[in-house]
Amino acid sequence: KPVIVWFRQDLRLADNPALQAAAATGAPVLPVYILDDDAPGAWKPGGASRWWLHHSLSSLARDIEQLGGRLIFQQGPAQACLDALIEDTGAGAVFWNRQYEPWARKRDEAIKSALNEAGVKARSFKGSLIVEPWEIATKAGAPYKVFTPFWRSLKAGHTPSEPTARPDALTFHDHQDGCTLEALKLLPTKPDWSGGLKDNWTPGEAAAHGRLGQFLQHGVTEYSDRRNLPAEHGTSKLSPHLHFGEISPRQVWHAVKRSAHAQAEGADTYLSEIAWREFSYNLLYHFPDLPEANFQSKFDGFEWTGQAKDLEAWRRGRTGYPIVDAGMRELWATGWMHNRVRMIVASFLIKDLMIDWREGEAWFWDTLVDADLSSNSASWQWTAGSGADAAPYFRVFNPVGQSEKFDPDGEYLRRWLPELTNLPNKAIHAPWTADQSVLKKAGVHLGETYPEPIVDHGEARKRALAAFEKIKDSA
Numbered sequence: 001k002p003v004i005v006w007f008r009q010d011l012r013l014a015d016n017p018a019l020q021a022a023a024a025t026g027a028p029v030l031p032v033y034i035l036d037d038d039a040p041g042a043w044k045p046g047g048a049s050r051w052w053l054h055h056s057l058s059s060l061a062r063d064i065e066q067l068g069g070r071l072i073f074q075q076g077p078a079q080a081c082l083d084a085l086i087e088d089t090g091a092g093a094v095f096w097n098r099q100y101e102p103w104a105r106k107r108d109e110a111i112k113s114a115l116n117e118a119g120v121k122a123r124s125f126k127g128s129l130i131v132e133p134w135e136i137a138t139k140a141g142a143p144y145k146v147f148t149p150f151w152r153s154l155k156a157g158h159t160p161s162e163p164t165a166r167p168d169a170l171t172f173h174d175h176q177d178g179c180t181l182e183a184l185k186l187l188p189t190k191p192d193w194s195g196g197l198k199d200n201w202t203p204g205e206a207a208a209h210g211r212l213g214q215f216l217q218h219g220v221t222e223y224s225d226r227r228n229l230p231a232e233h234g235t236s237k238l239s240p241h242l243h244f245g246e247i248s249p250r251q252v253w254h255a256v257k258r259s260a261h262a263q264a265e266g267a268d269t270y271l272s273e274i275a276w277r278e279f280s281y282n283l284l285y286h287f288p289d290l291p292e293a294n295f296q297s298k299f300d301g302f303e304w305t306g307q308a309k310d311l312e313a314w315r316r317g318r319t320g321y322p323i324v325d326a327g328m329r330e331l332w333a334t335g336w337m338h339n340r341v342r343m344i345v346a347s348f349l350i351k352d353l354m355i356d357w358r359e360g361e362a363w364f365w366d367t368l369v370d371a372d373l374s375s376n377s378a379s380w381q382w383t384a385g386s387g388a389d390a391a392p393y394f395r396v397f398n399p400v401g402q403s404e405k406f407d408p409d410g411e412y413l414r415r416w417l418p419e420l421t422n423l424p425n426k427a428i429h430a431p432w433t434a435d436q437s438v439l440k441k442a443g444v445h446l447g448e449t450y451p452e453p454i455v456d457h458g459e460a461r462k463r464a465l466a467a468f469e470k471i472k473d474s475a
C-alpha cells in the first residue's frame with residue numbers, strides 16, 4: 001500500500017522528516033501537493049507568494065521526476081482530495097510536516113482524526129522549525145513572550161540534531177491522475193507583473209542551498225555590521241526559501257556551524273535572526289489571534305485617523321520621504337524589502353500616517369515573496385508597539401535620520417528613485433529642505449517629478465504620541 005507524502009510548506013527532498021519516514025516504511029511513495037485556497041480564508045497566499053509557489057513546485061516536481069516519481073497536483077479542500085486519492089490508490093498512510101497557522105492546525109487536526117478513524121495512518125512531523133512551540137517554555141511553564149530569554153533557552157537546550165540527506169531508496173507509486181501545475185493558475189497573467197521577481201529570484205531547493213553557500217562564503221563574517229545597510233547585499237535573502245521550506249532551519253543552523261566562519265560574531269547574530277523566526281512561530285502558536293488582534297489589548301482603543309489617500313501613497317512609494325518610497329518600490333519591484341527599511345516604512349505607516357498596522361500587514365501579505373503569517377504579524381505588531389516584546393510605542397523612527405544613518409551615500413535611494421539621482425547626498429534624504437537652485441540643477445521639481453512630503457514628520461510624531469497618551473494607561 002502506498003504512503004502519501006503531503007507536501008505543504010516543506011518543498012524539498014533533503015531533511016524532510018515526512019518523506020524520510022515514508023521512505024523508511026519501504027512502501028511506494030505518492031507525493032502530492034494540494035492547493036487548498038478556502039481553508040486559509042483571508043490568509044490564502046498573496047500574489048507574490050503564488051508566483052513563488054508555482055516555481056518552487058515546478059522545481060520540486062522536476063527533482064521528483066529525476067528520481068523516477070511524479071508529484072501529483074490537486075486543487076480543493078485538502079480532506080476531500082486526500083480521501084479521493086486514498087480511494088483511488090489504496091494508500092494506507094498519509095505523512096506530512098507540521099504547519100502552525102491557526103487555520104492549518106484546525107484543518108490538520110480534523111484530517112488526522114478522520115484518517116485515523118478510517119483506518120488510514122496519519123502522522124505529522126517537525127520539519128519547519130528547530131523547536132516546536134510546545135517544547136520550549138519559561139521556568140514557570142509559560143510560553144516565552146520576550147525574545148532574549150527564548151533565544152538563550154533555544155541555544156542552551158534545543159540545538160537541532162544533524163539534518164538528514166535526501167532519502168536514497170525511494171520507490172514511487174505510479175499514479176497518473178491529478179491536474180497540471182499550470183491548472184493551479186498561480187501565475188499572474190493579465191497583466192504579468194512578475195518580471196522583477198523573475199530577475200531577482202530562483203525558487204527551489206537547489207537555489208536555496210546556492211544562496212546559503214554564497215552567504216556563508218561572503219556575507220556571514222560581516223553580517224553584524226552590514227545587515228543594517230540596505231544598499232549592500234549584507235543579508236542572506238533566504239526568507240522566501242525558508243518560508244516555503246525549500247531549506248530547513250536545521251540545515252541552515254548546521255551549515256553555519258560547520259562553515260569556516262562559525263566563530264565569527266556575524267554567525268551568532270545570524271543564528272539569532274533564525275531564532276526570531278522561531279520566536280514568531282512560537283508566538284503565533286500560543287497566541288493564534290496575532291495576525292488580527294492587538295497582542296496588547298490596550299491598543300484596541302487606539303484611534304486610527306489615517307486617510308485612504310495616504311495609504312495609497314505609501315503603497316505606491318509616493319510619500320515624499322525618499323527612504324520610505326525606495327523601500328515600497330523595492331517591495332513592488334522585487335517582492336522583498338530590506339529588514340531595516342521594513343521597520344522604517346512600517347513605523348511611517350503606523351505613526352506618521354496613523355494607519356492601522358493591519359493595513360500594512362495586508363499589503364505586505366500580498367506583495368512579499370516571503371510573506372509569512374508568523375513573521376509578518378509579529379513584526380507589524382512589534383513596530384506598532386502592540387506586540388509581545390515590542391518596540392515601545394514612543395519609539396518613532398525618524399525617516400530622515402534613519403536614511404542618513406543607514407544609507408549615508410544615498411546609494412539605495414538612487415537605486416529605487418531614479419528621479420532623485422542627481423541630488424547631492426546632503427539633499428537626497430530630505431529633498432524639501434534643499435535650496436531651489438539645488439533642486440533645479442538636479443532636475444527635481446517637487447510636486448511634479450517627485451512628491452512633496454505628505455506629512456510633516458515632526459508634527460506627525462507629536463500627533464502619534466498624543467494619541468498614544470490616551471490609551472497608555474488603559475488595561
Ligand code: FAD
Binds near residue numbers: 342373375
Ligand atoms: P537575514 O537577515 O539573512 O536573516 C535570516 C533569516 O532569519 C531570514 O530569512 C528570516 O527567516 C529570519 N529573520 C530575520 N529577521 C527576522 C525577523 N525580524 N523576524 C522573523 N524572522 C526573521 N520576514 C518573513 O520571513 N516574512 C514576513 O512576512 C516578514 N514580514 C515583516 C514585516 C515587517 C514590518 C518587518 C519589520 C519585518 C518582517 N519580516 C518578515 C522579518 C525580516 O524583515 C525578514 O525576515 C528579512 O528581511 C528577510 O531577509 P533575509 O532572508 O535576507 O534576512
